[in-house]
Amino acid sequence: MSKQQIKKVAIVGGTHGNELTGIYLIKKFTKIPNFIQRSNFDTLTLLGNLKAIKLVTRYVDIDLNRCFRSQDLQNPNLNNYEQIRAKEIAQKIHQEQVDFIIDLHSTTSDMGLTIILNSNHPFLLKLATHLTLINPLVKVLQYAAIPQNPPYLRNLCPLGLAIEVGAIPQGVLKAELFHQTEILISNILDYIELYNRQKIPNTPNNCTVYRQIGIMDYPRDNYEEIQAMIAPEVIDYEPLHPGSPMFLHFDGKISVYEGDSIIYPVFIGEAAYIEKKIAMSLTLKHQVNY
Amino acid sequence: MSKQQIKKVAIVGGTHGNELTGIYLIKKFTKIPNFIQRSNFDTLTLLGNLKAIKLVTRYVDIDLNRCFRSQDLQNPNLNNYEQIRAKEIAQKIHQEQVDFIIDLHSTTSDMGLTIILNSNHPFLLKLATHLTLINPLVKVLQYAAIPQNPPYLRNLCPLGLAIEVGAIPQGVLKAELFHQTEILISNILDYIELYNRQKIPNTPNNCTVYRQIGIMDYPRDNYEEIQAMIAPEVIDYEPLHPGSPMFLHFDGKISVYEGDSIIYPVFIGEAAYIEKKIAMSLTLKHQVNY
Structure with a gap:
């Protein structure tokens, strides 16, 4: 230091x-x-x-x-x-x-x-x-x-x-x-x-850090129109398990999280990010040693 | 009818x-x-x-x-x-x-x-x-x-x-x-x-109705700048008693509700109403017979 x-x-x-x-x-x-x-x-x-x-x-x-x-x-x-x-x-x-x-x-x-x-x-x-x-x-x-x-x-x-x-x-x-x-x-x-x-x-000399690994956009149609809302089960900094509901479509369909490991979403439904094509940021929870 | x-x-x-x-x-x-x-x-x-x-x-x-x-x-x-x-x-x-x-x-x-x-x-x-x-x-x-x-x-x-x-x-x-x-x-x-x-x-033939009796603006300075935030104790549709905290000023002062009867505030801190000079709407709870 x-x-x-x-x-x-x-x-x-x-x-x-x-x-x-x-x-x-x-x-x-x-x-x-x-x-x-x-x-x-x-x-x-x-x-x-x-x-x-x-x-x-x-x-x-x-x-x-x-x-x-x-x-x-x-x-x-x-x-x-x-x-x-x-x-x-x-x-x-x-x-x-x-x-x-x-x-x-x-x-x-x-x-x-x-x-x-x-x-x-x-x-x-x-x-x-x-x-x-x-x-x-x-x-x-x-x-x-x-x-x-x-x-x-x-x-x-x-x-x-x-x-x-x-x-x-x-x-x-x-x-x-x-x-x-x-x-x-x-x-x-x-x-x-x-x-x-x-x-x-x-x-x-270690700290729990949520490290962004990617983003997830809303499901959209051909006109870029949002087709779904974020499922209420998706909560900032809470683990999202493979197969859990992620989006509730307006037509009644449910999309699930299709990854194969637990992720921790953040910035869930942030108003300013709809135009940036971000429904949520995906993070992994790490113990960082330094 | x-x-x-x-x-x-x-x-x-x-x-x-x-x-x-x-x-x-x-x-x-x-x-x-x-x-x-x-x-x-x-x-x-x-x-x-x-x-x-x-x-x-x-x-x-x-x-x-x-x-x-x-x-x-x-x-x-x-x-x-x-x-x-x-x-x-x-x-x-x-x-x-x-x-x-x-x-x-x-x-x-x-x-x-x-x-x-x-x-x-x-x-x-x-x-x-x-x-x-x-x-x-x-x-x-x-x-x-x-x-x-x-x-x-x-x-x-x-x-x-x-x-x-x-x-x-x-x-x-x-x-x-x-x-x-x-x-x-x-x-x-x-x-x-x-x-x-x-x-x-x-x-x-009766219904509980919250009837608006007025509005309350934020405390402001001479430049119309907001000087306080709404106290967390002020909750939509909950009774606000005379003498209860209403605004927390940035300088640490607290203003209380100075009326002499219980009111029920709504539209508390609505974002679009700051420019309309409304911190909250004040209502009375009525039983309306019809």
């Missing part, structure tokens, strides 16, 4: 303009900054998609959180609203020499308190272990094949994560999940403060 | 384009019409806000379900997308000589299966009594002062109601509530069939 200090943390809300939890947390932190102040590093707050926040919509032209690939940030021909905003945000993160990013999201699926790690960096895994130990409601999600050049805001620096809380409808604030998210952020900042003092608590 | 037969029923979905339950029920009924066919009347299906459905947004220019006042329908100067669409729908309902309207909605608040009556018409009250008797999950909501010239689609004919189901996030399909809504529609059609045969079941 690097001995390098973390000198600046950025907390971002409203990367998607209809995810109010992050937006109102940022507004709160901006007004009452002592909540996020720590003794040995600075924390800056940032609202992501300003136009979409005003319109209470996910995005205006394209999804901002798919605009952060380095070649796209350097491409002067990409100039719709989100492409320009991504460049502004990347420049700010670079200029401010941010070492750690916390990007705040919410989901309509029942994922509780999830942290999404952007890499296998040992500091992130240690932090994740700590967070799951002090709060058993916290789940850790990771993409199996870390893309070489990921499009997410949280990847603007090597140490980054997204917090994904749900179930929260778009355009809605839920007080309990708001407070739980606030505490989770506080726990992360506390841990960074201890790290800078070289006093992080001892934790076992 | 009138002896007049009900000859044509219209079921409308997608009056709001991001309320998928109604939209996909209409698509299902259009493909598999036998579910809504009955022996002694016709049923037509209709999608409301076609542009908004395509965009999965509540509306394009203005809320379609506030465009049905008779003077607005007759005003040729009102010609944004929803104002034109309202005129088309009104014309269709008129040309088809529709006697009964069922307008399908969903809400992000936890209102279960609610029917909203558009008047005190004895047939509507009798139907509502029947529906609550065969399914105790059904709640009946009514506006205290029935406006002289209401702006809602369901008011295009004297017999009309809205079905409001939740909690469902915008842009999401929930299989269980979808099926419960389908059964509720079927029960209404069955009742109309019996009515046309003069064979409606005997029910007591």
Whole structure:
């Protein structure tokens, strides 16, 4: 583990303009900054998609959180609203020499308190272990094949994560999940403060991680029209067994999960993912040793 | 009660384009019409806000379900997308000589299966009594002062109601509530069939109705910015007692309900109502004798 200090943390809300939890947390932190102040590093707050926040919509032209690939940030021909905003945000993160990013999201699926790690960096895994130990409601999600050049805001620096809380409808604030998210952020900042003092608590060198192995789209007809709903038995982070109901078709048919091993679905029925052709993300539950 | 037969029923979905339950029920009924066919009347299906459905947004220019006042329908100067669409729908309902309207909605608040009556018409009250008797999950909501010239689609004919189901996030399909809504529609059609045969079941001449007496906005600052979230103790259709917590302010303050009688809030935290300055609707629980 690097001995390098973390000198600046950025907390971002409203990367998607209809995810109010992050937006109102940022507004709160901006007004009452002592909540996020720590003794040995600075924390800056940032609202992501300003136009979409005003319109209470996910995005205006394209999804901002798919605009952060380095070649796209350097491409002067990409100039719709989100492409320009991504460049502004990347420049700010670079200029401010941010070492750690916390990007705040919410989901309509029942994922509780999830942290999404952007890499296998040992500091992130240690932090994740700590967070799951002090709060058993916290789940850790990771993409199996870390893309070489990921499009997410949280990847603007090597140490980054997204917090994904749900179930929260778009355009809605839920007080309990708001407070739980606030505490989770506080726990992360506390841990960074201890790290800078070289006093992080001892934790076992392993962590339970849900690793994405693929996605599953809704059954659709030739016109791309959805033909089924997700079966109520399919529950975020619960094992889905081969042969279990997966989709209830409008015509009464039931499709079952046809894989041959247990999977753990997440982002089940997320509203914003219908257009991305994702009914759910499929993960495997791993014990990661590091 | 009138002896007049009900000859044509219209079921409308997608009056709001991001309320998928109604939209996909209409698509299902259009493909598999036998579910809504009955022996002694016709049923037509209709999608409301076609542009908004395509965009999965509540509306394009203005809320379609506030465009049905008779003077607005007759005003040729009102010609944004929803104002034109309202005129088309009104014309269709008129040309088809529709006697009964069922307008399908969903809400992000936890209102279960609610029917909203558009008047005190004895047939509507009798139907509502029947529906609550065969399914105790059904709640009946009514506006205290029935406006002289209401702006809602369901008011295009004297017999009309809205079905409001939740909690469902915008842009999401929930299989269980979808099926419960389908059964509720079927029960209404069955009742109309019996009515046309003069064979409606005997029910007591009274019904529990939640009657709206007002609305409550979020606490806001001088810039109209929301300053608080709804307290988790405030629950749809549950009694709210004077002095109970109502709003949790971002600065830690708690506001309590300051009225002097028990109220029953509904539409708590509905996403689409933040812009309408409604945090919740306030109702009184009544036993209506008719």
